Amino acid sequence: MDNGCFSSPRCDFPAGLRVLVVDDDPTWLKILEKMLKKCNYEVTTCCLARHALNLLRERKDGYDIVISDVNMPDMDGFKLLEHVGLEMDLPVIMMSVDGETSRVMKGVQHGACDYLLKPIRMKELRNIWQHVFRKRIHEAKEFESFESFESIHLMRNGSELSDDGNLFAVEDVTSTKKRKDADNKHDDKECTDPSSTKKARVVWSVDLHQKFVKAVNQIGFDKVGPKKILDLMNVPWLTRENVASHLQKYRLYLSRIQKENDQRSSSCGMKHSDFPSKDLGSFGFQNPVNKQRDVSIDSYNYSDGSLQLPNVETKSHEGDPKRIVSQSTIAKKGRALNGSITDTNMRESLRVGLNQTFAPLESEGNHAVFDCSIPTQYSWTEVPDMQLKEEHKSLVHLEDSFNQMPLHGKQHHIHVDQSQSVASISSAPSITGEEVAACIEAKPLFSDYKNDHGSSVNSIGNAVDTFPIQPGSLVMNDQSLEPISTTNSGLKTQGYNNLSCIPDLEIYQRSLLLGSEAASAPLDADLHFHWLQGDCYNMNFGLQSIGMSEYYDPGLIAEAPTHLYDSADYSVIDQGLFIA
Amino acid sequence: MDKIHSHRQVAAIKHSLFDQGYLDEQFIQLEELQDDANPNFVEEIVTLYYRDSSRLISNLDHTLERNPLDFNKLDTLMHQFKGSSSSIGAKRVKAECTLFREYCRARNGEGCRRSFQQMKKEYATLRKKLETYFQLARQAGPLETAYRPK
Numbered sequence: 001m002d003n004g005c006f007s008s009p010r011c012d013f014p015a016g017l018r019v020l021v022v023d024d025d026p027t028w029l030k031i032l033e034k035m036l037k038k039c040n041y042e043v044t045t046c047c048l049a050r051h052a053l054n055l056l057r058e059r060k061d062g063y064d065i066v067i068s069d070v071n072m073p074d075m076d077g078f079k080l081l082e083h084v085g086l087e088m089d090l091p092v093i094m095m096s097v098d099g100e101t102s103r104v105m106k107g108v109q110h111g112a113c114d115y116l117l118k119p120i121r122m123k124e125l126r127n128i129w130q131h132v133f134r135k136r137i138h139e140a141k142e143f144e145s146f147e148s149f150e151s152i153h154l155m156r157n158g159s160e161l162s163d164d165g166n167l168f169a170v171e172d173v174t175s176t177k178k179r180k181d182a183d184n185k186h187d188d189k190e191c192t193d194p195s196s197t198k199k200a201r202v203v204w205s206v207d208l209h210q211k212f213v214k215a216v217n218q219i220g221f222d223k224v225g226p227k228k229i230l231d232l233m234n235v236p237w238l239t240r241e242n243v244a245s246h247l248q249k250y251r252l253y254l255s256r257i258q259k260e261n262d263q264r265s266s267s268c269g270m271k272h273s274d275f276p277s278k279d280l281g282s283f284g285f286q287n288p289v290n291k292q293r294d295v296s297i298d299s300y301n302y303s304d305g306s307l308q309l310p311n312v313e314t315k316s317h318e319g320d321p322k323r324i325v326s327q328s329t330i331a332k333k334g335r336a337l338n339g340s341i342t343d344t345n346m347r348e349s350l351r352v353g354l355n356q357t358f359a360p361l362e363s364e365g366n367h368a369v370f371d372c373s374i375p376t377q378y379s380w381t382e383v384p385d386m387q388l389k390e391e392h393k394s395l396v397h398l399e400d401s402f403n404q405m406p407l408h409g410k411q412h413h414i415h416v417d418q419s420q421s422v423a424s425i426s427s428a429p430s431i432t433g434e435e436v437a438a439c440i441e442a443k444p445l446f447s448d449y450k451n452d453h454g455s456s457v458n459s460i461g462n463a464v465d466t467f468p469i470q471p472g473s474l475v476m477n478d479q480s481l482e483p484i485s486t487t488n489s490g491l492k493t494q495g496y497n498n499l500s501c502i503p504d505l506e507i508y509q510r511s512l513l514l515g516s517e518a519a520s521a522p523l524d525a526d527l528h529f530h531w532l533q534g535d536c537y538n539m540n541f542g543l544q545s546i547g548m549s550e551y552y553d554p555g556l557i558a559e560a561p562t563h564l565y566d567s568a569d570y571s572v573i574d575q576g577l578f579i580a
Numbered sequence: 581m582d583k584i585h586s587h588r589q590v591a592a593i594k595h596s597l598f599d600q601g602y603l604d605e606q607f608i609q610l611e612e613l614q615d616d617a618n619p620n621f622v623e624e625i626v627t628l629y630y631r632d633s634s635r636l637i638s639n640l641d642h643t644l645e646r647n648p649l650d651f652n653k654l655d656t657l658m659h660q661f662k663g664s665s666s667s668i669g670a671k672r673v674k675a676e677c678t679l680f681r682e683y684c685r686a687r688n689g690e691g692c693r694r695s696f697q698q699m700k701k702e703y704a705t706l707r708k709k710l711e712t713y714f715q716l717a718r719q720a721g722p723l724e725t726a727y728r729p730k
Contacts, residue, residue, distance in 0.1 A: 024660075025660070025667065026632050027632055031610065035613060069663075097659065118666045
């Protein structure tokens with residue numbers, strides 16, 4: 001993959017849609033292949049579910065949609081459906097000769113976006129692109145920016161750490177790009193010159209982004225604003241609009257990471273958790289990783305003030321540390337967050353996050369931060385404190401590199417992916433950022449916070465151990481959090497803070513205090529779109545995320561943290577990312 | 581003239597297959613998929629079907645010989661076979677499959693065996709008819725050539 005991939009978005013969507021067909025019946029496989037080719041789709045056939053999963057895992061962003069038969073010898077179609085939904089977050093269409101209502105219902109319950117009856121008509125296949133498009137729109141709207149930022153970080157880390165990172169980054173970029181394509185098509189920006197909001201496309205190089213992050217951190221997570229950042233950055237050719245849109249993306253990115261962390265942990269199942277209203281710490285931390293909290297997506301609608309964090313499910317057993325599902329206290333975030341992120345979005349963001357290899361790590365980190373900082377039910381200041389405390393503890397257990405927010409790491413590790421998803425929840429944008437910041441800063445700042453969370457934190461810490469990556473991921477989050485400081489993207493910022501490794505306690509403190517500010521600042525949908533415009537970002541982000549995953553590879557963890565935590569590294573990473 | 585006649589013959593066979601309920605709309609779908617890239621697509625699919633489904637039939641045969649009958653397994657196998665048969669639009673064969681599955685659910689072993697025999701008959705009949713059809717179609721050649729002036 002080269003950068004050129006995302007420089008030319010698909011304007012002829014849905015042509016070229018990459019479909020993976022799984023069916024044990026060779027006759028049907030051949031027919032479907034022919035039919036799909038006639039629709040101008042790119043077809044890959046597979047007669048074994050296991051093989052299909054391998055294909056999907058190998059190329060995380062290699063496919064847009066999966067069509068699978070229900071009855072297969074080696075694996076139940078529904079199981080495959082679940083796996084794909086969780087791991088790759090791709091739309092899956094089920095097929096069967098059996099059209100019994102119960103079967104169809106089961107399919108839908110397991111997450112199938114459609115259920116086709118055999119014999120399948122070609123006209124039915126012609127329209128499968130709608131499922132991809134729909135998903136992209138949702139994703140793009142909420143998480144495009146997250147992804148971008150995320151991928152940027154990932155890319156940086158990835159490129160720094162290994163070649164794989166680059167590879168991932170590229171892939172991610174492509175996927176991000178593809179997502180964007182759908183959206184672009186929608187916006188008709190990609191194909192044309194994105195000039196609606198920006199005069200000219202700004203390439204956010206690593207250096208530039210670093211300056212941006214530094215400025216954000218300097219100003220204060222919660223107080224950040226495009227003008228201030230612009231002034232601090234002191235880049236003559238940069239305009240306020242450039243900064244504003246980049247800021248949005250950054251925020252979204254953080255949110256997304258959070259969200260993804262959440263998602264991962266909760267297996268995309270989030271139900272309103274009953275947070276102990278008073279005990280934030282208990283919320284996220286007390287629920288051990290094992291505890292599966294289903295945070296309903298609804299919870300993400302912070303309006304009700306209860307952000308549910310998906311239970312952290314360490315999916316490490318799956319061999320993918322990134323998956324670590326952290327019990328993000330996303331639910332907490334719900335507090336003041338505007339539920340701009342609908343359940344669907346959350347899911348999608350989560351899924352998106354899941355897709356991103358990197359996502360898990362980052363999101364987790366972010367997530368953790370999120371949890372810390374987003375006291376759904378408490379005032380800003382309160383919640384973050386609690387969060388921080390817990391995070392501190394968990395952080396302590398984490399690697400040293402997480403000096404900033406060891407706790408974050410912990411929680412995040414679970415949430416890493418989730419944080420992204422949580423980020424998506426960004427409905428509580430400001431809060432998120434602050435919270436995250438708070439979390440990051442937690443250590444020094446919140447030492448006097450309640451200690452009841454300590455235990456939970458510890459437990460989380462243990463969980464973290466299993467995911468060495470976490471610390472690294474957390475660090476990332478820290479970084480990301482800081483720059484975001486603006487309240488608008490609580491979630492986003494989180495992601496950002498994490499990435500930026502900003503151990504600036506002051507900033508976090510401010511973030512915490514800003515709570516109210518953050519809470520009231522819902523993510524601006526426009527921001528999303530601004531973000532979207534920067535498809536190049538997305539690409540980068542995608543890469544980043546990919547890189548991150550690579551980065552967070554346990555084997556690499558040792559290295560990662562240092563890279564991550566160092567803001568200087570951050571810029572280096574940026575370099576890798578901002579290829580555009 | 582010969583060509584046209586051949587084509588008419590081919591068309592007649594096809595019509596009768598549809599009229600007599602041997603084939604359904606799926607077969608037409610397959611024909612529509614046939615193009616320059618795959619000029620013998622339909623025949624390839626049918627060949628593939630018969631090759632793959634023979635395996636399923638022998639499985640069913642073996643399972644029907646067991647005593648007592650494992651109806652669940654029979655149902656599963658037949659479900660697979662039915663799905664496969666739907667791929668070429670083998671209408672009569674599919675109908676027998678459905679009947680077979682009903683007998684399975686009713687735990688009617690005798691009914692299963694009877695229906696299975698009937699299904700195999702339909703399966704064989706269709707195969708012969710399709711073989712004739714494809715043979716004639718190949719002999720007739722592409723439709724355009726039939727009208728090429730000499």
